[in-house]
Amino acid sequence: MRKVVGLAAIASVLAFAAPATAQEKIKIGVSYPTPTHAWAAGMNWHAEVAEKRLEALYPDVDLILVNSPDPSAQASALEDLVAVHQIDALVVLPFESEPLTDPVLNVKKSGAWITVVDRGLSQPGIEDLYVAGNNPELGRVSAKYMKGRLKDGDNIVILRGIPTVIDNERFDAFMEEIKGSGINVLDHKHANWNRDDGFQVMQDFLSRFPDIDAVWAQDDDIAIGVVAALKQAGRDGNGMFVVGGAGMKQIIKGIMDGDDLIPIDVLYPPSMIATAMDATVAHFKSNGPIAGRYILGATLITPENAESYYFAESPF
């Protein structure tokens, strides 16, 4: 099975082809962790929507979605996708980088096209296409918004994620961008992309700092915890605002409704799995090249564009 070539193949696309038999189908495996938290549940939902959409558009494309509860289950799932389904391509969001590198390499060796999403493998060059969010840009976009809202001498606190490369990239880019603005960072602490940790860290900040003008929470789950702490302490007025990140449904809805406390969001969306599925199908259907690195922007979500990023049926 290879990429469409020349005009003959284009013509068959134009004619929408005859219904393909099972054996003629382009089989694409889509493997990701079992949705045990909200972001992952959103990813699962978006993968299912993309599956329906792409299979309706291309009758000869068969997308096979599999989710796995741990790295070794995901490794087994990849083996099955090759042995049982004989996939022509794989879209994979690895549970962890290290234990999935060899299993994905084995899929590659079977001749399948490989698209890796969000988390890279431990060895470079295995994937044909890499689709991911942009962590430094998430930090920069957040800092630019802060600079636009705050003035010289204003105070902020920062709640960070789990100590990881991702968290460092976001934090370092944020700090670099606000340099020279006169905005004071009173403190920064890890809240582990977690709602409860966000609540507790923010309670601590509120008890220690009487004058906080804004909060960078970096993540929508943390932001929800922060808002709860602000409201409990009665510190949610006077122009106070919180910047999260991801694109959670409740946050987007709040932006659409003109919420003052979380007025914007910065995109790092689980729907990137759909982008990866689109591009992988395009490898078989488009006359354009697909291999490379597709790094999604950390789009600023405002009341003007929020509706485009709101998926009412999604769990996230």
Add this chain to the structure above:
Amino acid sequence: MRKVVGLAAIASVLAFAAPATAQEKIKIGVSYPTPTHAWAAGMNWHAEVAEKRLEALYPDVDLILVNSPDPSAQASALEDLVAVHQIDALVVLPFESEPLTDPVLNVKKSGAWITVVDRGLSQPGIEDLYVAGNNPELGRVSAKYMKGRLKDGDNIVILRGIPTVIDNERFDAFMEEIKGSGINVLDHKHANWNRDDGFQVMQDFLSRFPDIDAVWAQDDDIAIGVVAALKQAGRDGNGMFVVGGAGMKQIIKGIMDGDDLIPIDVLYPPSMIATAMDATVAHFKSNGPIAGRYILGATLITPENAESYYFAESPF
């Protein structure tokens, strides 16, 4: 006109919708230089193939292709796409960066989505999506192939392109990659991505260096000039090989036929315009995010995969 949202929109995609009236159509302008040389002619051909393919797939999408002979004509064409066609999105390969930056910014201000291809604008942040080749990787991939074929003490010559950032990126990455391999670079000279210059520069190299094992020509047009010079001098035997770059039809055909002199190629294809058109249509049709930077890989084309990159009807 905005991105599809939620299940209602997905459902209409699944049903392939009713034929859209002219006013309901999603209008996407595609603007690029008039095809006056082979690479640009290839781009024009691929844009037309993508237009037919995408309009057949999506009856409510109208792609409007316009090519322009110079920067000011392209600026006027962009004005018309907004004023006459009221486009919802623009795919643009700017003739030159500086004179097209303000015209593209004006299209952006009309509310249209902007996808920039290959050549960046002078001001960052105007485009929603940037689609381009990978010049450093083109140099690295070429050098890795050289290292695989040559041994310590072997001699090569390098023909460079037009003195530009693109040429420097390719050359610097190549030199960095062969460092420590023991391969000697006898000389490097600019051949301006031109067949005749390639012939002349190679004639000079052949007269000065009696022992050349391989040639990095960086570009398929230069490579064709190099091969002519090698054959005229009777220096095309003894394992001599030439590495070009781009993905020209004649070169790909040679690779498919097992040519010894140009055994591989490195992709920097004009068909990237089709990738940009696919992604721009996906902005209106997919549940996945599209904004960001899509940097295409410099894929190594070998006898094994050459057929996938061969477009018999393309002028390039």
